[in-house]
Amino acid sequence: MNKKKNSKEVEVDNKEELVKDEEQCQTDNEAQEQTENPSEEKVEEKKEPTFEEKFIETNDKFLRLHAEFDNFRKRTYKERIEFSKIASEDVLKSLLPVVDDLERAIKSMETVDDITIISEGVVLINNKFKNILVQKGLEEIKAEGETFNTDFHEAIANIPSENEELKGKIIEVVEKGYSLNGKVIRFAKVVVAN
Numbered sequence: 001m002n003k004k005k006n007s008k009e010v011e012v013d014n015k016e017e018l019v020k021d022e023e024q025c026q027t028d029n030e031a032q033e034q035t036e037n038p039s040e041e042k043v044e045e046k047k048e049p050t051f052e053e054k055f056i057e058t059n060d061k062f063l064r065l066h067a068e069f070d071n072f073r074k075r076t077y078k079e080r081i082e083f084s085k086i087a088s089e090d091v092l093k094s095l096l097p098v099v100d101d102l103e104r105a106i107k108s109m110e111t112v113d114d115i116t117i118i119s120e121g122v123v124l125i126n127n128k129f130k131n132i133l134v135q136k137g138l139e140e141i142k143a144e145g146e147t148f149n150t151d152f153h154e155a156i157a158n159i160p161s162e163n164e165e166l167k168g169k170i171i172e173v174v175e176k177g178y179s180l181n182g183k184v185i186r187f188a189k190v191v192v193a194n
Helices: 007-047 051-111 115-135
Strands: 138-141 153-159 170-175 177-180 183-186 188-193
Touching: 051 115, 115 138, 153 170
Parallel strands: 153 188
Antiparallel strands: 138 177, 170 188, 177 183
């Protein structure tokens, strides 16, 4: 009787243990898969919502989108109002020096007897005022001697003309027209030759 086991017997025992371990792992894995599969089926069942749930979800999305759009509309309206206030503030600030010049001219009218000095001052103030308006994008619409164009001119009278070259041309400007950055803000009121 050999107390020591043969190396062959040890190898056979080890192989048998390995096979038993593999079988045990396989059964454990199968049992685990069986326990996981029913929950996956339940999850799959829960993933597919009913018609009512879909309707509620879609309605909720719609209401949120509508509220977001309403907030956006109100915010842009408020920003537009604030922007228009700021834009007019810029124009008014640039016109304040003209107001100051006019006030000085009025004060000087009380002490000065020479009308030519006052008229020169008024012309300078007028030029300063026009330059400020041009800087802000205001342009005078050319009219006198031009061909009548309804996009820029408004005819208030027609005068018969014997000269063929003047027919359809503007012979007198009653009120000047202006455009602001290319957009007509006041049509020129003119008299047209027929």
